[in-house]
Amino acid sequence: MSDAVIKCESVYKIFGENAEKMLQEANGNVDAKTFQENGCIVGVNNASFEVAKGEMLVVMGLSGSGKSTLLRCISRLTDATGGKIFIEGQDLLELNNKELIDLRRNKMGMVFQSFALLPHKTVVENIAFPLQIKGINTDDSISKAMDMVKLVGLDGRENYFPRELSGGQQQRVGIARSLAVEPDIWFLDEPFSALDPLIRKEMQDEFLRLQDKLQKTIMFITHDFDEALKLADRIAIMKDGIIEQLDTPAKIVLNPATEYVRKFTEEVPREKVLLIEDVMDQSTSDNLGDLRVSKDEIIENVAEKILTQEKTAGVIDSNNKIIGSINPTKIINTVFGGRKNGN
Amino acid sequence: MEFLKKNPKIFQWLFLLIVFFALCFAIEVPETYKFIRGQAEFIKDPNQSTFVFAGKEVRYYAFDVFWRLPPLLGWLPIWINDSLFFLMNDWMPMEFWNEDTQEFKTRPLLLQISRNLTGFMTFIIELIREILLGGLETIVAFTSWDFIDANPWAELPGLPWTIVAAGATILSYKLSGKGLAIFAGLTMVYISIFGQWKPSMQTLSFILVAAPLSFIFGLGLGISAFKSKRVEKALYPILLVMQTMPQYAVLVPALVLFGVGDHAAVIITMIVAIPPMILLTLLGLRAIPPEVIEAGRMSGCNNWQLMFKVLIPTARRDILIGVNQVIMVCFSMAVISAFIGAKGLGFNLLLALNQLNIGLALEAGLCISLIAILLDKMSLAWANKQTDYFGNLSFFERNKNTIFFIGAFVIGIILAYIGTFLFKGTFNYLFEIPHNKGISTADFWNKGVDWIFDTFFVYIKAFNTWLIQEVLQPMRALYLRMPAVATIVLVVGAGYLIGGIRSALVVCGLTLFIALSPWWDRALVTTYMATFGVIISCLIGFTVGTLCFQSKSAAKFMLGVCDIFQTFPSFVYLIPVMMLFGITDTSVLIAVIVYATIPATRYTIEGLRSVPVGLHEAATMSGVNKFQRLTKIEFPLAFPHMMLGLNQTIVFALFMVIIGAFIGTEDLGQYILKALSDKNGAGIGLTLGICVAFIGLIFDNLIRTWVGKRKKHLGIA
């Protein structure tokens, strides 16, 4: 078995009375329309993918596309109608209630769009809650929770009630709570969607900082493609319960698998997404200039440097070995050409 | 005509009214019909018709069926009664071990269950009562009377009042702080000094059993209804009927099942107090956002933790309103159940009212109200209490309340001991101030009442006469003049116009039940009094609410006043009106108006408040003045919520009208009161209660349906 932390095999979630029977009869060929006519709603349709350790998979899609449902299947907040889900090689659907609770108490953390804080508990009590549920005594859980309060930058507000905090601060509490038990797997369901754009950006940066430090395995849900691009190692794009494409941001922008995905990528500023590696020439001609750029740079960050040079720049990998070249024309084509294609 | 075409609803309503009045004029009053038929139901009269159903003979005066339907359900009360007796006395006899006689004895199952339940209740009530007041019963329960005779020392001594007062003060301080502590202290001292200690503690022991039990059962049932659709479906009709069932009416069947005394009172109180608790628990749990539940699950809660650490605390607001209701009902019942032998303030209050000793009644009523407010505030503070994890407190600081209480306990005992020397030969005032030895202001109040009566007699009498002759009598005559068929057409038609065929059927069923019972005329009188009360209450509540809404602090103040008034047991309202208007319909109606104005005011303010702030601003920006804003924007939007207030106003008014029977009215309440002293009254009492409940439910159904549609229409569902 691979080192996948989360692994889904043909997961289906269908809401409705005789969903299971209908799924069996459909024989793996689920059509949302026929199901709807029979009073069933298809939430997730044949989802298969893996998430590796330390990877951040962002699930993207319009509202109602089944993102939350998929996440809830993997956290087993609802039981999938069909398919298999493995968490660190363990079959999730085989777990009994006690094992499931153990898994959640030690391995999983989740952040919600509406924050979902307990209104009767203060900041620190909210964060200590999962610890106390685990049976850790009051003193230890509170002191651990205070560490988390500091981690998310809420020191001084630990005795506030959720209603006394702004949205961004409430979500910090939500994040701290989900991290309190030091889970390996971190689920976030549109954590920043309810926030103002400025705060959202601040929280995204904060989130990246945290992830840099913590290196969790993450499933992050959003309906905002820019957010997905900014955060993701890989993006899964969903529509009507189906995963239309699952790939790295650059590959999705360069090769949209379906018309639907292409529409999303149309407006995306390529220079912000694509890496040098994605557009460089494999050939390393001899008349390279002095400029060297790393293959992992985002185009936007080095475009100016390359464009001010006359000569082609060399592309190096992490060992400083030249593996390709990139000339200014290529940059110009990528930045402006892509958009022309879209029209 | 143009207008009618644009508003087809108005045309339909007009048509309904025309049909109604046409029926009223077309159907003559039968010559033999007397408006209220006095005692006719109990008199055998050759003019009466009879029919036999299920072995029960029903006698009645037959009229044209268009005028009054024959009481086809007349057998129901008798049947209920007989069934109850059969269940209690003959059903499933079994062998039970009898402790006293040390042998097996044959007893019907239900009787045995009732006896056990009764015994258990009596035991806990006595236990708490004897901790507060002292006594023998608890020790007897563990030993025997012989043991007591042999050991004269064996008696629970009871706590000196000083200790209870100090305890209440310290507890209030711990829960909420200085304000409540001062209130608690003053209340306790007042009760003691005015010689109300014993009855107050009797009432308190009753409440301390009834309220927690109602809370626990209500919460439990609410939770199981939340978890299982089937339980909810089973409970729903009971909850619905109990919501509008006058508390009086439940007394009678309970009398049969549980006998007379404090224990029966506790059981009855629970029956009345549990339904609102269930409803509010359910409401609160339903309103929890699903993500909060998921957050709880993801935190690793098992089912138990999820329920008690996540769901219930999150639903706390509604559950607290439930607690508040439970306490309210308990105090209300503390008075009402004096009819079936509950001891304490309620008994004194009823006795005083009966003797027309307004002063005494006022003192008892004040005590009940004070204790009710105190307990209400304490329970609220308890639920809102917070823990401080960071204060680095010394041992003394952490335990100061306990230490103070121990101190107060010791001092109290020493004081009581000193008292035995100080007041040798008389009463030990430092232990307990006996009922008749406290300060009494009763004379003062009675003189005041006399004075008011003497001074204003002419005016009061004139007002009274005018009201009765010019307003009430004609209104009552009008109601009674309605042929049954016309009434049914009107009500069912309204149901159809508001809620379609479904509503029409429900309302029709409810009305038919009343029309086919032997008490249609009485129900009309009840309705007329309630209608009168509701109209005036709404006018007052609406005006006061709107005025108070103009200022934030006034609105807050008014809501606080409503809270406090709501805590008063319903009977208390009868005291001041009897002071002023004596024993007349006017008294009842004024009590009804005062009582029913509370929800009318509250819902007006809350409704206006619920109008989104954005709309206010938008309106102000478009240059609307204050009055226009009120009439064009706030009222239309607040109206649905205000209609729910009307719903509550009707329920409150009905309750008070029924209680008004105590003063003397000629409606359903009078018969319920009669049933209380009737050996075979259980069936009659219950059926009458259901009739009253159905009157409430008819309005409830119409209003709720209308509000639902209206809210959808306004997009604020």
Ligand SMILES: Nc1ncnc2c1ncn2[C@@H]1O[C@H](COP(=O)(O)OP(=O)(O)O)[C@@H](O)[C@H]1O
């Ligand atoms: N409990 C449920 N019962 C029935 N249908 C549901 C339920 N939860 C979600 N759905 C349906 O499943 C689909 C996907 O919903 P969801 O996963 O919440 O979308 P997203 O999170 O992407 O906005 C929607 O059409 C929604 O109506």
Ligand SMILES: [Mg+2]
């Ligand atoms: Mg969602």
